[in-house]
Amino acid sequence: xxxxxxxxxxxxxxxxxxxxxxxxxxxxxxxxxxxxxxxxxxxxxxxxxxxxxxxxxxxxxxxxxxxxxxxxxxxxxxxxxxxxxxxxxxxxxxxxxxxxxxxxxxxxxxxxxxxxxxxxxxxxxxxxxxxxxxxxxxxxxxxxxxxxxxxxxxxxxxxxxxxxxxxxxxxxxxxxxxxxxxxxxxxxxxxxxxxxxxxxxxxxxxxxxxxxxxxxxxxxxxxxxxxxxxxxxxxxxxxxxxxxxxxxxxxxxxxxxxxxxxxxxxxxxxxxxxxxxxxxxxxxxxxxxxxxxxxxxxxxxxxxxxxxxxxxxxxxxxxxxxxxxxxxxxxxxxxxxxxxxxxxxxxxxxxxxxxxxxxxxxxxxxxxxxxxxxxxxxxxxxxxxxxxxxxxxxxxxxxxxxxxxxxxxxxxxxxxxxxxxxxxxxxxxxxxxxxxxxxxxxxxxxxxxxxxxxxxxxxxxxxxxxxxxxxxxxxxxxxxxxxxxxxxxxxxxxxxxxxxxxxxxxxxxxxxxxxxxxxxxxxxxxxxxxxxxxxxxxxxxxxxxxxxxxxxxxxxxxxxxxxxxxxxxxxxxxxxxxxxxxxxxxxxxxxxxxxxxxxxxxxxxxxxxxxxxxxxxxxxxxxxxxxxxxxxxxxxxxxxxxxxxxx
Amino acid sequence: xxxxxxxxxxxxxxxxxxxxxxxxxxxxxxxxxxxxxxxxxxxxxxxxxxxxxxxxxxxxxxxxxxxxxxxxxxxxxxxxxxxxxxxxxxxxxxxxxxxxxxxxxxxxxxxxxxxxxxxxxxxxxxxxxxxxxxxxxxxxxxxxxxxxxxxxxxxxxxxxxxxxxxxxxxxxxxxxxxxxxxxxxxxxxxxxxxxxxxxxxxxxxxxxxxxxxxxxxxxxxxxxxxxxxxxxxxxxxxxxxxxxxxxxxxx
Ligand SMILES: Cc1cc2nc3c(=O)[nH]c(=O)nc-3n(C[C@H](O)[C@H](O)[C@H](O)COP(=O)(O)OP(=O)(O)OC[C@H]3O[C@@H](n4cnc5c(N)ncnc54)[C@H](O)[C@@H]3O)c2cc1C
Ligand code: SF4
Ligand code: FES
Numbered sequence: 001x002x003x004x005x006x007x008x009x010x011x012x013x014x015x016x017x018x019x020x021x022x023x024x025x026x027x028x029x030x031x032x033x034x035x036x037x038x039x040x041x042x043x044x045x046x047x048x049x050x051x052x053x054x055x056x057x058x059x060x061x062x063x064x065x066x067x068x069x070x071x072x073x074x075x076x077x078x079x080x081x082x083x084x085x086x087x088x089x090x091x092x093x094x095x096x097x098x099x100x101x102x103x104x105x106x107x108x109x110x111x112x113x114x115x116x117x118x119x120x121x122x123x124x125x126x127x128x129x130x131x132x133x134x135x136x137x138x139x140x141x142x143x144x145x146x147x148x149x150x151x152x153x154x155x156x157x158x159x160x161x162x163x164x165x166x167x168x169x170x171x172x173x174x175x176x177x178x179x180x181x182x183x184x185x186x187x188x189x190x191x192x193x194x195x196x197x198x199x200x201x202x203x204x205x206x207x208x209x210x211x212x213x214x215x216x217x218x219x220x221x222x223x224x225x226x227x228x229x230x231x232x233x234x235x236x237x238x239x240x241x242x243x244x245x246x247x248x249x250x251x252x253x254x255x256x257x258x259x260x261x262x263x264x265x266x267x268x269x270x271x272x273x274x275x276x277x278x279x280x281x282x283x284x285x286x287x288x289x290x291x292x293x294x295x296x297x298x299x300x301x302x303x304x305x306x307x308x309x310x311x312x313x314x315x316x317x318x319x320x321x322x323x324x325x326x327x328x329x330x331x332x333x334x335x336x337x338x339x340x341x342x343x344x345x346x347x348x349x350x351x352x353x354x355x356x357x358x359x360x361x362x363x364x365x366x367x368x369x370x371x372x373x374x375x376x377x378x379x380x381x382x383x384x385x386x387x388x389x390x391x392x393x394x395x396x397x398x399x400x401x402x403x404x405x406x407x408x409x410x411x412x413x414x415x416x417x418x419x420x421x422x423x424x425x426x427x428x429x430x431x432x433x434x435x436x437x438x439x440x441x442x443x444x445x446x447x448x449x450x451x452x453x454x455x456x457x458x459x460x461x462x463x464x465x466x467x468x469x470x471x472x473x474x475x476x477x478x479x480x481x482x483x484x485x486x487x488x489x490x491x492x493x494x495x496x497x498x499x500x501x502x503x504x505x506x507x508x509x510x511x512x513x514x515x516x517x518x519x520x521x522x523x524x525x526x527x528x529x530x531x532x533x534x535x536x537x538x539x540x541x542x543x544x545x546x547x548x549x550x551x552x553x554x555x556x557x558x559x560x561x562x563x564x565x566x567x568x569x570x571x572x573x574x575x576x577x578x579x580x581x582x583x584x585x586x587x588x589x590x591x592x593x594x595x596x597x598x599x600x601x602x603x604x605x606x607x608x609x610x611x612x613x614x615x616x617x618x619x620x621x622x623x624x625x626x627x628x629x630x631x632x633x634x635x636x637x638x639x640x641x642x643x644x645x646x647x
Numbered sequence: 648x649x650x651x652x653x654x655x656x657x658x659x660x661x662x663x664x665x666x667x668x669x670x671x672x673x674x675x676x677x678x679x680x681x682x683x684x685x686x687x688x689x690x691x692x693x694x695x696x697x698x699x700x701x702x703x704x705x706x707x708x709x710x711x712x713x714x715x716x717x718x719x720x721x722x723x724x725x726x727x728x729x730x731x732x733x734x735x736x737x738x739x740x741x742x743x744x745x746x747x748x749x750x751x752x753x754x755x756x757x758x759x760x761x762x763x764x765x766x767x768x769x770x771x772x773x774x775x776x777x778x779x780x781x782x783x784x785x786x787x788x789x790x791x792x793x794x795x796x797x798x799x800x801x802x803x804x805x806x807x808x809x810x811x812x813x814x815x816x817x818x819x820x821x822x823x824x825x826x827x828x829x830x831x832x833x834x835x836x837x838x839x840x841x842x843x844x845x846x847x848x849x850x851x852x853x854x855x856x857x858x859x860x861x862x863x864x865x866x867x868x869x870x871x872x873x874x875x876x877x878x879x880x881x882x883x884x885x886x887x888x889x890x891x892x893x894x895x896x897x898x
Contacts, residue, residue, distance in 0.1 A: 051781040066702065067768050069808055070710040086788060122784070129784035131777045131835050133801040140791030158801060164709055165804060172776035179772040187765065210757055239704040273677035276686055279706045390728065392677075393736050456781050507692045509685070553697050558659060559758040561700050562692065 001256050001619045003632040006417040007111040012638050013093070016115045019418070020461055024468030031056030033475040034467050037204055037217055039191045039246055040225035041068030043163075043448060044431025046170035047455025048223055048463075053182035054173075055460060057467075060217060061174070062186045062206060064241055064564075069171045072227055072239040073451065076163025077284060079145060079155035080448040082120035087144050091152040093117045099150050100446060101639050104411075104439020105591035105607065107259070107615075110638055111418060112436050119457040120449050124156055126456060130169040134158050147444040155445045160284070160383060166448055170455070189215075190564065191246045192492045194222065194253045194427070195484050201427035202478040203485060205492045209564060212557040214493055216480035220467055221426040223459060224250060225451075228410035228432035230263065232572045232579065233524070234516020236407040237269060237282045243568040244575045247414050247433050251578075255414050255422040256617040256630060258435035260575070261583035262411035264442055264592045265525055267340035269406035270391055271360035280406035281391060284384055285444065288333045290368035290377065291401065293340070294322045295361050299351040306356055312400055313366070323347055330647060338441060338525075338592055338605070341405035345525045348404075355402050364400035405525065409447060411438045411592065412582070415617045415632070419462035420454060423617075428463055430454030435615065440591025496556050499566050504549030508566040511546050515539065515573055523580050528596045532584040539577045546573055578618055578627065585629060588612045602647075609641050648674050648740035652687060654699055655747040657756050660763075664756065666745070676736040680723065681706060681713065683735055684746075701760040706731040708872065711807030714814070715760045716747045721811035721870045729809065729872040749810055751819035753857040764810050766856035767824060773852035774845035775828045777838050790836050803830035805873045812867030812875075818859030823867040825853050826879035833886050843890035850887050 008019040026034070034057050038049040041063040049061040063071060083096040096117035101108060124142070128134065134156045135143040144153040158165035177183040188209040195203040195216070203218040229244035230236035251257045268283045296302045297319050304310035323343055325332045335343070344361050353359050369377050374397055378385070385396045392402075413435040414422050420436070422429050431451040438446065467475070522535035546569070554560045589598040589605035590612070598606045614631040621627055649672045657664025671690065674683050681703050688698035704712040713730040717723035723733045738744065746760065754762040804827070812823035829846055832838035838845070861880060868877045 047781075054780050065704060065710070065712060066764055067711075067808065069768075069771075070704055070712050072705065072710075074710050075705045075707060084787070122782070124787045125784035126779065126781060128787040128790065129777065129779035129837055131800075131832050131837050133797055133804050133831070133835070134787075136792055136794045136797045138794050140793050141788050158804075161709070161805065164807075165801075168804065172771070173779070173781070175768070175772040176776045176778065178768075185768075187768075239710060240706060241704050274675050276675055276678045276682045278679075278682050278685055281707055390732055391679075391734065393734065460781065505693075507689055509689065551692060551695070553692060553695055559700055559761065562698060 001423055001617065001630045003256065003415065003423070003617060003630055004417065005109060005632060006419060007109070008418065012110065012114050015111055016118055023461060023465040026464055026468045028056055030472050030475070032058060033472065034058065035060065035219040035476060036221055036223060036463060037219040038062070038223045038225060039204060040071065040227060040431070040433070041171070041174065042071035042073035042225060042227055042431060043167055043170055043451035044433070044455040045071070045225035046167065046174045047452050048225060048430055048459045049183055050170065050173035050177050051456050051460040052463060053177035055464065059177070059183045060186065060219065061183055062189045062191060064188065064190045064209060066187050068174055068185060068187065069168060071167060072242055073167045073448070074164045075239060076448055077160045077282070079147065079157035079162045079445040080123070080166065081147070081154050081445045082124045082156060082449065083117055083154060084121055084124060086142055087153045089152045091154050095152065096120060096154065098639060100437065100443060101439070102644070103441055103443040105441050105644065106439065106609070106613070106636065106641050107590055107634065108437055108439035109634060110636060115458070116437050116450055116453050119453045122457055123449060123452045127166060127169050130172060132158065132165050132169040150443070163448060166452065170452070191226070191249070192567065193249045193488050195488045196253055196424060197478050197482055197484045200425045202482070203480065205485070205489050210559050212555070212560065214489060216485045216489055218478050218480045218482070218485065220470065220475060221428065221463060223428040223430060223463065224414065224433050225429070225431045225455065226433045228413070229572070229575060230407045230410050232515070232576050233407040233519050234513050235272065235277060235280050237266065237280050240279065243571065245568055245571045248571040248575050250414060250422065250424070250427060251618070252620050253424065254620065255424045255427060256619055257412070257578065258415035258615050258617045259412040259440070259582065260579045260618065261523065261586060261593050262440045262591065263407060264337065264409040264411060265341045265405045266408035267337055267344060267405050268363065268403045270388065271355040271402050271404040272357055274357070281387070282406070282408065283388060283403060285337070287363060287381060287384060290380065291333065291363040291365050292322055292367060293324050293333050293361055293363055294320045295347045295352040295354060297321045302352045302354055305354045306358065312354065312362060321347070321352070328647060338594065342525045342594060344405055355404065360402040360404045362400040363403045365396060366400065369397065409442055411435065411440060411442055415615065419465065420458055421462065421466065426466060428459060430459055440593055496563065496567070499550065499563065499570070500552055500556060502547065502550045502552070504551050506545070506549045506551055508550060508552070508562060508569045511542065511550065512565070512569045512572065515542055515569070515576055518542070519576050519579065523583050526594050526596050527583045529584060532580045535580045536577055539573060539580065543573050546570060581627065582616055582618065585616060586612060607643070648676060648735065648738070650674055650683070650738065651743040653743060653745040654759070656699070656759055658758065660755055660757055674735055676734070678735045679706070679731060680717070680733040680735065681731050699760065700758045703731055708732040709807060711809040714749050714762065714764070714809055714811070716749065716814060718745050721749065721814040722872055727872055727874050729807070749814035751813045753819060753821070754810060754813065766858065767808055767810065767821070769856050770821065770825055770849055770852045771828065774841070774848035775832070777832055778841060779837070792836060796834060800831050800834045803827045803834070803875065803879050806875050807873055809872065811870045811872060813858065815866040815870040816859070817864055817866070818862060820861045821853050821858035822861040822880045822883065823871060823875055823877070825849050826883035827875045829886060830879040830882045833882070842886065843893060846883065846886040846890040847894065850883070
C-alpha cells in the first residue's frame with residue numbers, strides 16, 4: 001500500500017499556497033464536462049458539493065435522510081474554532097495549529113493541521129456571508145467563548161445550535177446549486193459499494209431506500225463525506241443512522257483504514273436508563289465549571305442510593321469522594337475528557353456508581369447554588385438543566401445530576417494524503433470520515449472546523465487538480481455500462497439476498513446491542529491485550545451468529561427499515577474486529593486510546609514515541625485472511641514532543 | 648406500564664392504510680416515545696411481522712426527522728417538544744395511544760408513519776439562501792450586526808423543518824416554515840440584496856408545491872417544537888406584498 005502523504009515542499013506556512021499554485025487547473029468551459037459524486041450532505045459534504053458546483057463541475061450528492069439538512073452535523077452544539085484573534089488574546093494560526101497537535105497527543109500530521117488552522121479564518125467569513133447567525137456582542141461584533149484544550153477564546157457559536165446553523169448555511173448554498181441544476185440531490189439513497197475502474201474510483205452503487213431499487217452512478221471521481229462510526233458502540237451520541245458502511249465498503253475495495261481504534265469518549269452524558277435505551281445525550285462540558293463530580297466513599301451507601309432508599313443530598317461531606325478534585329488537584333473537575341471519563345469508569349467498576357444501573361456519577365451543583373444563588377446558575381445553565389429535566393424527569397436544582405461517559409466522536413477514518421485522497425486514486429475523503437487532523441484525541445469545536453475546511457477550502461482545489469491531471473479527453477469516459485459496475489451491482493444484490501434469506505430468530509438491533517457491549521467493555525475507555533483478544537473472538541462468534549440467525553421481515557423492493565439496519569450492523573461487526581486489532585497493535589496509551597499495560601505509576605497514559613509515532617493503516621486481504629498493517633511515520637519538525645500533565 | 652397502541656399502517660404510497668391495534672407491555676417510564684416504538688417493533692419482528700416504519704435520526708430534537716401525530720397532536724402532548732424528546736412518563740398505564748403520520752397533501756405517505764417532505768426542500772431551493780460564492784466573503788467583522796437584530800434572526804433560524812406546522816394546519820399551509828426562513832435571511836444585512844426576489848420566489852414555490860393558504864388559525868405556532876412565533880408569518884406577508892408591488896411598479 002502506497003502511503004505517500006504528498007506533503008508539499010517548503011516551510012510549514014508556505015506549503016499550502018505553494019501547492020495551490022502548482023495545481024493543475026481546469027478551464028472553466030471544460031468543467032461542465034466532468035462529473036463528481038459526493039456521498040454525504042453533512043458539513044463536509046454539503047460544502048464540498050456546493051463549492052465544486054459553483055466552480056462549474058456537475059455534482060451528484062447523496063444522503064440517507066429525507067433531506068440534506070438532516071445530516072448528523074445538525075446536532076453539534078458547542079461551537080467552531082477559528083484563529084481570528086478577534087479577542088486580541090494572542091491567538092494565531094500557529095497557536096491553533098500547536099494546540100491541535102498537542103491536543104491530538106502528537107499523533108497527527110503537521111502539514112495538514114497547519115492548513116486547517118490557516119483556512120479556519122475563511123470559514124467564519126464565508127459562514128457569516130451566508131447568513132449564519134453567530135452570537136454577537138452589543139456592539140455588533142462577533143462574540144467568542146473558550147473551549148477545552150485552549151487558553152484563548154477562539155470559539156464561534158450560535159446559541160447551543162452551532163452545528164445546526166452551520167449546516168443550514170451549507171445546505172442553503174447546496175440548495176442554490178440544486179435550483180440551478182448544477183447539483184443533483186439524491187435523498188433517501190444509501191451508498192452500498194464503491195466501483196473502481198482501472199484502479200480509479202469511478203462510481204457507486206446505491207439503494208433507493210423508498211423503492212428498494214439498486215442503482216449505478218458513474219462519475220470522474222468520488223468524494224466520501226459520510227461521517228463517523230461511533231455507532232459501532234450501539235449506544236453513542238451519534239444519530240441513529242450514522243454508519244460505517246460507506247467507508248468500510250471502500251476499505252474492502254482497497255482503501256487503507258487509518259487508526260480505527262482512536263475513538264473519543266465524552267465524560268458528561270446522561271446515563272443509560274435501561275435496556276430499551278437507543279441513544280445517549282450529551283450534556284455540555286461547560287457544566288463542569290460549576291458542578292462537582294462525586295460518588296460515595298462506601299459501596300453500601302452507593303447501593304442505598306441506587307435502590308432509591310437514600311436521598312443523595314443526605315450523604316454527609318465526609319462520606320463523599322470528590323475523586324477528580326482528589327486525584328487532579330490543579331485541574332479538578334475540569335480534567336480533560338479522556339481522564340475524566342476513565343476516572344468515572346474506575347469508580348463505577350469499584351461498585352460506587354450511583355445510577356440505578358450502577359453506571360453513573362454525580363455532578364452536583366449544591367455548592368455552586370449556595371455560593372452564587374440559584375438565579376446565577378439558571379442564567380449560566382438554564383437550558384441544559386431543562387434538557388436534563390426533560391429526559392430524566394428530575395430537577396438538577398434540587399438533586400445532583402447524574403452523568404456517565406459516552407462515545408461521541410471517532411478520530412480514525414479512511415487514510416488520506418495531503419490532498420485528502422485515499423489510497424485509491426480518485427477517491428477523496430472529507431470530514432469525520434477521514435483520519436486526518438485530530439490525531440488520537442479531538443479538541444472541542446474542531447470537528448465542525450475540519451468538516452468545513454475540507455469541504456469549502458481543500459477539496460474544491462484538490463479534486464480540481466485530480467480532474468485536471470486526468471485530462472479533458474478522459475472526462476465522462478466511464479459510464480455505468482462498464483463491466484465493473486455490473487460486477488459490483490451483482491455483489492450488492494447478492495448480499496441483500498443473503499441477508500433476507502437467513503430467516504433466523506434475532507433482530508438486527510439485538511445483534512447490534514450485543515456488538516456494542518463487546519466493544520464498550522473491551523475496546524472502550526480502558527483496553528488490555530487479554531481483553532482485546534477475547535473481544536476479537538467474541539466478535540467473530542457474533543459474526544457467525546449474525547449470518548446464521550438474523551431475522552428480517554419484508555422484501556428488498558420496498559421501504560424496509562430492518563434491511564437497512566441489518567446491512568449497517570453487518571458492516572459494524574466486521575469493522576469492530578478491525579478496531580480491536582488496531583487497539584491490540586498499538587502498544588502504548590495516547591489520547592483516547594488507553595492500554596492498561598501502558599500507564600505511569602499514577603495511572604496516566606504512557607505514550608511510546610520511539611515505536612509508535614506512526615499512523616496505523618490497515619489494508620484488507622479478503623474475509624478469510626487477517627488485514628495487513630502499513631505505517632506512515634509521523635515527523636515532527638515544528639513542534640517538540642512532550643507529555644501532557646494535569647496534576 | 649402497559650399500553651394499547653392504535654398505529655396507522657400503510658404498505659406504500661398507493662395502498663390504502665388503516666389503523667392496527669397492538670398491546671405493548673412493560674414499557675419503562677424512562678423510555679422515550681421512539682424507544683417505546685422500538686420495543687413494539689422488536690415485538691413485531693419476533694412474531695415475524697412487518698415492523699412499523701417511522702422517520703427518526705438524531706433523537707435529540709434537532710434534525711427534524713421524527714414526525715408523527717400522537718393522539719391527534721403533531722409531536723404529541725408536550726409543549727416545545729419533538730416526538731423523539733417526548734418521554735413515556737407523560738402517559739398513563741393502560742392508556743390507548745393513537746399514532747398516525749403527518750396528514751397533508753404536500754406530504755404524501757410513503758409507508759406507515761413515513762411521509763415525503765421534499766416539498767420543503769423545493770421551497771428552500773427557490774430562494775432560501777444568500778448568494779455567497781465560496782471564497783468571495785469579506786472579513787466577518789466588516790458587517791457589524793446589532794445584537795437585537797441577530798437574536799431575532801436566530802429565533803427564526805431555529806426551525807428544524809419538521810413539518811408539524813403543516814400537519815397541524817387545517818389548510819396544510821407552510822407559512823410558518825417559509826416565514827421562518829424568510830425572516831431569518833431578510834432581517835440580516837447580508838440578506839438585503841435578494842430580499843425581494845427571495846420573498847416572491849419562496850411564496851410561489853410554496854404555492855406550487857401544494858401547500859394551502861394561511862387563514863390565521865394559529866395551530867402551527869402551538870405545535871411548533873421550536874416555538875417559532877406567528878410574527879414570522881406577518882413579516883413574510885409584509886415582505887411579500889411590498890416586493891410584489893415593487894415588481895409591478897417596475898413594469
Ligand atoms: C452531539 C454531538 C455534538 C457535537 N458538538 C460538536 C461541537 O460543538 N463542535 C464540533 O466541532 N464538533 C462537534 N461534534 C462533532 C461534529 O458534529 C461531527 O464530527 C461533524 O459534524 C461531522 O460532519 P461530517 O460532514 O463529516 O458528517 P455528518 O454530518 O455525519 O454527515 C454524514 C453524511 O453522510 C451521509 N451518509 C452516511 N452514510 C451514508 C451512506 N452509506 N450512503 C449515503 N449517505 C450516507 C449522511 O446522510 C449524511 O448526510 C458533535 C458531535 C455530536 C454527536
Ligand atoms: S416552523 Fe416549527 S413546526 Fe414548522 S417546520 Fe419549523 S420547527 Fe417544525
Ligand atoms: S429524531 Fe431528530 S428531531 Fe426527532
